[in-house]
Amino acid sequence: MxxxxxxxxxxxxxxxxxxxxxxxxxxxxxxxxxxxxxxxxxxxxxxxxxxxxxxxxxxxxxxxxxxxxxxxxxxxxxxxxxxxxxxxxxxxxxxxxxxxxxxxxxxxxxxxxxxxxxxxxxxxxxxxxxxxxxxxxxxxxxxxxxxxxxxxxxxxxxxxxxxxxxxxxxxxxxxxxxxxxxxxxxxxxxxxxxxxxxxxxxxxxxxxxxxxxLHSKENPLEKLEECLQWAWQNGGTILIPSFAIGRTQELLYYFRELQNAGRMPRIPIYVDSPMATSVTQVYAQARDEHDDEMKIAISEGESSLEPMGLNYIRDREQSKALNKQTGPQVIISGSGMANGGRIKHHLKARLGNERTLVLFTGFQAEGTLGRDLIGGNPTVSIYGEDVPVAAKIEKMNALSxxxxxxxxxxxxxxxxxxxxxxxxxxxxxxxxxxxxxxxxxxxxxxxxxxxxxxxxxxxx
Ligand SMILES: [Zn+2]
Missing domain, CATH: 3.60.15.10 (Ribonuclease Z/Hydroxyacylglutathione hydrolase-like)
Structure with missing residues (x-):
């Protein structure tokens, strides 16, 4: 047959x-x-x-x-x-x-x-x-x-x-x-x-x-460095809507690289996602799958997925408390297109503030909050409320x-x-x-x- x-x-x-x-x-x-x-x-x-x-x-x-x-x-x-x-x-x-x-x-x-x-x-x-x-x-x-x-x-x-x-x-x-x-x-x-x-x-x-x-040839490290410098100089908060699997770990890796090269100011990083937190552990432990650079870094005792100043937030109350905290700081949270998850609460709390920078790191599909923000809408709707956008909106084009x-x-x-x-x-x-x-x-x-x-x- x-x-x-x-x-x-x-x-x-x-x-x-x-x-x-x-x-x-x-x-x-x-x-x-x-x-x-x-x-x-x-x-x-x-x-x-x-x-x-x-x-x-x-x-x-x-x-x-x-x-x-x-x-x-x-x-x-x-x-x-x-x-x-x-x-x-x-x-x-x-x-x-x-x-x-x-x-x-x-x-x-x-x-x-x-x-x-x-x-x-x-x-x-x-x-x-x-x-x-x-x-x-x-x-x-x-x-x-x-x-x-x-x-x-x-x-x-x-x-x-x-x-x-x-x-x-x-x-x-x-x-x-x-x-x-x-x-x-x-x-x-x-x-x-x-x-x-x-x-x-x-x-x-x-x-x-x-x-x-074709993907953009933009250097992700340079783009991240620019955003971090802005946050440092303005006491600003960088909100990064991110997918829990893959993208969050890549970002942590890049932060660590910037730190190793002396290109990152001392800014705390919050991963506000129980799922991304668990996924990062799986990424760190899967030694068989790491590429050579990652293996060498680990053999030298370095944790490539743990930049200095990294904090994991699992608890809902702690997540809410982050809303009141002023910068400079980085908050990475899901979902990647901002159409669900904890990032929506952070966006609702901070979009009206001009000391906020929202950094998108992936494709934003039609009909998502992410697409509305990238499109430059002066006001967006979150949980049925109109939220004015005073924040800087940036996009990294190279990651996929x-x-x-x-x-x-x-x-x-x-x-x-x-x-x-x-x-x-x-x-x-x-x-x-x-x-x-x-x-x-x-x-x-x-x-x-x-x-x-x-x-x-x-x-x-
Ligand atoms: Zn896939």
């Missing part, structure tokens, strides 16, 4: 990765992510899966972002009883991220019911479902080949995207290779290893988040966990022969088109952009 690959997410959109491999008599799901984008996609999170969870034989995860594993608790709730394979660091992060996601779903459902926004709103899953699903996780280390049902096997290779992120290279029974590359990271980013060079596969599935764009177009083509350039088929997923339609065209022009490869529910035979 010819193996087939079906696409049930990240199809002409960025979130909801779910790819179903049918091989022999077995069904293997690669990633099981939440849809997080436009409403029409998000509604799918509540619908039954487009496949039968009780008939799945294995799940292989590429990394711990919600759009790749956020539906695992629902999969288990709906009857999946098999193993969920992931790298040890991905499991470490899932233990933090999934229960947190369950709590958020519960809160959201309560909010909708209370405000009559959706009658009888139910969480997609709750915190208990999340803890229950964690029992199914089985660690698989990088570079160790393991059997899959149906006569297939697979090996994880570092993807350089976030801690624990992996390509899953799947060996099919006929010896052909299917490369599920998950999210592709960047070369020369701090803390974690670079993406592994791959030079062969028969079928490739590749993301395209930045398929039509995803390869840009040039970096993707660079990674693909190591292939010795063209894959038979290259599937482009995980991108907005425009980005996918541009990347597909580039791959055709520069490499002469055959590309496909699957639609939701499309199934392809992996044969001749």
């Amino acid at each position: 010819t193996p087939t690959l079906s696409f049930y997410g990240a199809t002409r959109t960025v979130t909801g990765s779910k790819h179903l491999l049918s091989v022999g008599k077995a069904e293997v799901l690669i990633d099981c992510g939440l849809f997080q984008g436009p409403r029409a996609w998000r509604d799918k999170n509540w619908e039954p899966f487009p496949f039968d969870p009780t008939k799945l034989d294995a799940v292989v995860l590429t990394h711990a972002h919600a759009d790749h594993l956020g539906m695992i608790p629902k999969l288990v709730k709906d009857g999946y009883k098999g193993p969920v394979y992931a790298t040890p660091a991905t499991i470490g992060l899932a233990k933090i991220a999934l229960p947190d996601s369950g709590r958020l779903q519960e809160e959201e459902a309560r909010y909708h019911n209370r405000h009559g926004l959706r009658s009888g709103a139910q969480p997609i899953y709750d915190e208990r479902d999340a803890f229950e699903s964690l029992k199914r996780f089985k660690p698989v280390r990088f570079h160790e080949r393991h059997e899959l049902p149906g006569g297939a096997n697979w090996v994880y290779k570092p993807a350089g995207h976030i801690l624990g992120s992996a390509f899953a290279e799947i060996g099919l029974p006929n010896g052909e290779l299917l490369m599920m590359s998950g999210d592709l990271g960047r070369f020369n980013t701090p803390i974690i290893k670079d993406p592994e060079i791959v030079d062969y596969c028969d079928y490739l599935v590749i993301e395209s988040t930045y398929g039509d764009r 966990a995803h390869a840009d177009q040039g970096e993707m083509l660079h990674w693909l350039s190591f292939f010795k022969t063209a894959p038979k088929k290259t599937f482009i997923v995980h991108g907005e339609p425009a980005a996918q088109q541009v990347l597909a065209e580039k791959i055709r022009q520069e490499l002469g490869w055959h590309t496909e952009i699957p639609e939701f529910g499309d199934r392809y035979e992996l044969g001749n």
